[in-house]
Amino acid sequence: MYKLTIEENTYSCQPDETVLDALLRENVNISYACKKGTCHSCMVRSPDILPPQAAQAGLKNTLKKHNHFLACLCHPEQDMVIKLPDQSEFYTQGTVVANEMLNRNTLLLIIAFKDAFEFNAGQFVNLQRPDGLTRSYSIANTPQESNTLEFHIRRLANGRFSEWLHDELKVGDTVAVSEPRGHCFYLPERSDQGILLVGTGTGLAPLAGILTDALAHGHSGPIYLFHGSREVEDLYRIDEMRQLSRQHENFHYVPCVSGHHVPEGFGHGRVNEVALSSLTDLKGWRVFLCGHPEMVNQMKKMTFLKGAASADIYADAFLASPS
Amino acid sequence: MTDTQNNGEGIMSKPLYERIGGEPAVNAAVDIFYRKVLSDDRINRFFDNVDMEKQAAKQKSFLTMAFGGPHNYTGEDMRKGHAHLLKMGLDDSHFDAVVENLGATLEELNVPQELITEVVAICETTRNDVLGR
Numbered sequence: 001m002y003k004l005t006i007e008e009n010t011y012s013c014q015p016d017e018t019v020l021d022a023l024l025r026e027n028v029n030i031s032y033a034c035k036k037g038t039c040h041s042c043m044v045r046s047p048d049i050l051p052p053q054a055a056q057a058g059l060k061n062t063l064k065k066h067n068h069f070l071a072c073l074c075h076p077e078q079d080m081v082i083k084l085p086d087q088s089e090f091y092t093q094g095t096v097v098a099n100e101m102l103n104r105n106t107l108l109l110i111i112a113f114k115d116a117f118e119f120n121a122g123q124f125v126n127l128q129r130p131d132g133l134t135r136s137y138s139i140a141n142t143p144q145e146s147n148t149l150e151f152h153i154r155r156l157a158n159g160r161f162s163e164w165l166h167d168e169l170k171v172g173d174t175v176a177v178s179e180p181r182g183h184c185f186y187l188p189e190r191s192d193q194g195i196l197l198v199g200t201g202t203g204l205a206p207l208a209g210i211l212t213d214a215l216a217h218g219h220s221g222p223i224y225l226f227h228g229s230r231e232v233e234d235l236y237r238i239d240e241m242r243q244l245s246r247q248h249e250n251f252h253y254v255p256c257v258s259g260h261h262v263p264e265g266f267g268h269g270r271v272n273e274v275a276l277s278s279l280t281d282l283k284g285w286r287v288f289l290c291g292h293p294e295m296v297n298q299m300k301k302m303t304f305l306k307g308a309a310s311a312d313i314y315a316d317a318f319l320a321s322p323s
Numbered sequence: 324m325t326d327t328q329n330n331g332e333g334i335m336s337k338p339l340y341e342r343i344g345g346e347p348a349v350n351a352a353v354d355i356f357y358r359k360v361l362s363d364d365r366i367n368r369f370f371d372n373v374d375m376e377k378q379a380a381k382q383k384s385f386l387t388m389a390f391g392g393p394h395n396y397t398g399e400d401m402r403k404g405h406a407h408l409l410k411m412g413l414d415d416s417h418f419d420a421v422v423e424n425l426g427a428t429l430e431e432l433n434v435p436q437e438l439i440t441e442v443v444a445i446c447e448t449t450r451n452d453v454l455g456r
């Protein structure tokens with residue numbers, strides 16, 4: 001019999017029980033449905049130890065890496081600490097060390113921490129205002145770059161949170177930052193695989209992190225980044241990306257503009273359409289999508305139809321609100 | 324020897340789900356099958372508004388069921404689960420198209436014809452529930 005610990009509470013898991021059985025018997029409020037590993041409703045996390053392999057069957061590699069597992073398939077092999085998906089989060093205080101504009105409406109915000117902040121490039125965190133208002137933002141840098149997190153924040157019309165970040169927050173102020181979340185990140189494996197990154201607006205943030213990470217790991221397959229917006233003025237980091245593509249033969253950067261005025265050197269049209277017409281066969285590719293929810297949904301389907309395996313298509317769910 | 328696993332024809336045999344290869348077979352089939360369904364203009368409109376990621380899990384449930392594997396769905400669940408599609412005009416022709424795509428998927432994976440016939444027979448047992456009759 002093993003102990004299961006959730007926050008302050010400890011439960012016992014009988015020898016023939018799965019973690020889900022035990023928690024349901026103990027009346028723990030956990031979501032579940034099929035009870036046989038298909039629906040993934042009961043996915044939880046083991047923050048400190050590797051869960052049994054059988055309990056990770058069918059999960060995306062990035063979820064496995066962070067010790068996510070299915071409670072309904074898990075017969076514990078030792079005592080376990082369990083984190084439920086909606087469990088209250090642990091916040092760390094960081095200090096703003098830079099805030100400057102990347103273009104006419106996008107703020108670059110860099111927050112520094114006393115200790116190393118562990119994350120994978122491409123994950124997101126929740127930022128919290130002193131009054132408790134919270135929003136999710138993707139991390140734009142990689143963990144190798146000192147104890148800082150970088151964010152790209154677009155000013156939204158009447159967006160209370162983005163206005164606060166743009167207008168009030170100053171260098172030296174502190175901000176509460178949650179633990180990193182999300183499974184949209186690069187894993188250093190299959191390094192000759194093609195990688196397709198498609199983003200609109202500040203969807204560039206996680207993609208830039210993933211790109212830096214992949215290049216730093218010596219990814220040798222072709223990497224394509226398509227970054228789009230309506231007008232050229234809403235793109236950013238154009239010169240840096242072009243510079244990177246000159247330094248790395250396998251990295252191709254295509255900024256796209258869907259509006260009327262399209263300067264030379266830019267793709268014309270919606271970023272998803274430009275990407276799909278440039279790359280016709282995505283069999284064996286890894287795909288990362290970020291930005292406008294409609295674009296993301298459409299691209300999930302289209303890249304799948306063009307051959308990418310569903311397990312190789314990454315997009316984070318929180319982006320349902322336009323960022 | 325016991326005869327608990329006789330399949331009625333007097334041949335000792337394991338359940339279909341095991342003979343077809345269990346969960347690995349489901350995993351091998353799911354992308355191929357769903358790609359066919361989404362590319363099939365006869366039926367893809369029924370899948371327009373479903374989230375790809377959630378759908379992948381549901382397709383696995385579908386395949387597990389069709390392969391005779393363990394599942395908790397009742398006929399009533401099948402009725403409820405497809406009721407909104409009836410309003411969109413779901414009928415026998417769409418049902419046939421889904422089964423056809425499933426058969427083509429299994430052929431592509433070199434599953435023997437006898438097993439495909441068994442899978443199709445299992446699908447048939449759900450026809451009236453799926454079509455709300």
Ligand code: HEM
Nearest residue numbers: 366369370373381384385388396404417418421446449453
């Ligand atoms: C061959 C018989 C069929 C079986 C055994 C079957 C089985 C299933 C199962 C198990 C689910 C998942 C339910 C859930 O967990 O929520 C499902 C969902 C679904 N099925 Fe079927 N199905 C069949 C035929 C069809 C047909 C003919 C169509 C339409 C052409 C169809 C369209 C759908 C759709 C769109 C969903 C997802 C509903 C949603 O997520 O909103 N199915 N089916």
